[in-house]
Amino acid sequence: MNTHVTTSPAVGSTWDRPTPSRDFAAKHSPEDVSEWRRLTERVIEIATANGFNKAEVQRRAGMKEGTFSQWFAGTYIGRLEPFNRQMRNWLEAFEEGSSLAATIPQSPDYITTRIGREIFETLHWAQMTADMVMITIGAGMGKTAACRRYAATRPHVFHATISPHTRTVHGMLVELAAELDVRELNPAKLTRAIGAKLTRMGGGTLLIVDEAQNLVDDAINQLRHFMDIYQCGIALVGNEEVYSRFSKTNGGPSYAQLKRRIGKRLKRSKPHLEDIRAYISAWGIVAEDCVTFLTGVGQKGGALGQIEKTVKLAYMAAGTGPEAPEGRLGKPRRGGHAVSSVLDITASSEIRALHNEIQARAMTGADLSIVEMRIVTDRLRSIGSLVHLMEQELAVHRLGEAGREGRKALEDAATETLTHLTLDPEGKVIRPDFGGRG
Structure with a gap:
């Protein structure tokens, strides 16, 4: 008995380069057709790299199935520019999201604490x-x-x-x-x-x-x-x-x-100190100043969860993934900077870079797109979170400095008082001289 076996791929799973129809080429301007060719090439690259079929791409792009099929095949006779713009916005957002995700490290697997x-x-x-x-x-x-x-x-x-x-x-x-x-x-x-x-x-x-x-x-x-x-x-x-x-x-x-x-x-x-250190170690962070800073974060509300958020924000703002360069979070550096200094440098450099980018765009007279505005907003939010952490650390540092200065003032006052004690001829203390009226 012969059994029919289907060897053709599933519908919507192939990404052959489309050839536009004559009506498509005649209906639309050469600029729109050229933009369509460039966009379809990018769609094929992204879909092939990520294993997306056509149904998945049209769902992610927010385009109706029939419209996407005609647009991609080069047979759509209606206005082409709005759908080119829709696909361009999705491609830009997808690429930006992918690059951002690459800078954020994955949380450690479950560790025994x-x-x-x-x-x-x-x-x-x-x-x-x-x-x-x-x-x-x-x-x-x-x-x-x-x-x-x-x-x-x-x-x-x-x-x-x-x-x-x-x-x-x-x-x-x-x-x-x-x-x-x-x-x-x-x-x-x-x-x-x-x-x-x-x-x-x-x-x-x-x-x-x-x-x-x-x-x-x-x-x-x-x-x-x-x-x-x-x-x-x-x-x-x-x-x-x-x-x-x-x-x-x-x-x-x-x-x-x-x-x-x-x-x-x-x-x-409150968490055990050994649990905080084990969790920091699971992130691969070994620099002494970084470990000290994150240990302080872990002893506040949120404990290990706050350590995770702090590390991810730092990596994202630094623009690096888990393989951080020396002097950053991942690898020890002889006499390295404190985490607060790393965040300070990162925040200031991010603000300057953002200023330069917006200024350059303003000089050309071009407006920011919706996707670009969203990226700027995310970057500003990240910078704000890092600066907030720096302010918290600075407040703790100032409290510690004030405490040390207060203790020193008390010690100096006590020493001065002891040096002004009044003694009788036998060497016994008559009364302490506290600087009052005689």
């Missing part, structure tokens, strides 16, 4: 003992990343994130059902359907409820029901509000039921 190990131990306790645990970790310290990692590497662990929209009992049940792959259209049967799934999986099941501070009390009580009836572990993960809610002494009988069932609590508002 001390707080991560503590979270793993707490989650493991809840899973093995079918107990309820509470994990309260400060923002930006990696609690969500640790929970995701644990769920990805352990069987029968399900990680659901609660938002203000899903804070109610039903909203939480919908999130849990999605994670457990439970399909039940009747809301009244949703609790029993989730319970049946937990029963089928047996012991050793853990439900991680992230952003638990958003849950109403009845939703947390529903989790207690799952733990009591179906013997599954529950992990409430969130911010300080979760901890303080169950630390009150006047929470009422329902709170007493919940507090009695919390078997283990993990609470930390």
Whole structure:
């Protein structure tokens, strides 16, 4: 039996260079046709390099499918200039976006930190003992990343994130059902359907409820029901509000039921110093002055998350990717500049470069396009963010200098006072001379 096998490529997946029709060439001006040829060449290059088919290109460019097909094939008889301009704007925006993305390094993969190990131990306790645990970790310290990692590497662990929209009992049940792959259209049967799934999986099941501070009390009580009836572990993960809610002494009988069932609590508002250093090292940053600066950033609100944003902003403003030149963030430099100096030089040079570019454009009388205005706005926003970081560091430096000067003034005053003590003939102090009236 012969089987017909199709060997032709899928529709819209080939990028042969188009040949314009006679009507197309006769209808449009030579300038528009020449611009069309140049644009189609760029479209073919970008689409081939990125694996885009024609449907993907027309979607990204925001052009209707029929219009794009005729424009690219060289058969469009309507006005050509508006569609040439639309494709030119998309190509410029795509190339600018690609060059910007190349300067921003990728965040490090998950790294094992001390707080991560503590979270793993707490989650493991809840899973093995079918107990309820509470994990309260400060923002930006990696609690969500640790929970995701644990769920990805352990069987029968399900990680659901609660938002203000899903804070109610039903909203939480919908999130849990999605994670457990439970399909039940009747809301009244949703609790029993989730319970049946937990029963089928047996012991050793853990439900991680992230952003638990958003849950109403009845939703947390529903989790207690799952733990009591179906013997599954529950992990409430969130911010300080979760901890303080169950630390009150006047929470009422329902709170007493919940507090009695919390078997283990993990609470930390500040990151471990070793975690900050490990995260900085994971970025490949080893210059001593850079490490010192980023360590200070990590000890503020946002912790590791603020380090990530600072490093990405610095790379973007410097115009370099992960392979930064010596003296920048990536490689040590003997007696190198402080990060603040690097940012200062970068900000000032960026402002001068931007001024020169705009001034040169103004001298020619040409206006900035929409894409160029967007690029200028992004560059100014990046410069503003870097200057804000510099101002924060300068404020901390000034406070430290003021403290040192104040301590020195007190020491000088004490020394001067001790040198003016009045002694009796036997060498004993009669009274200290504080400079008052005799």
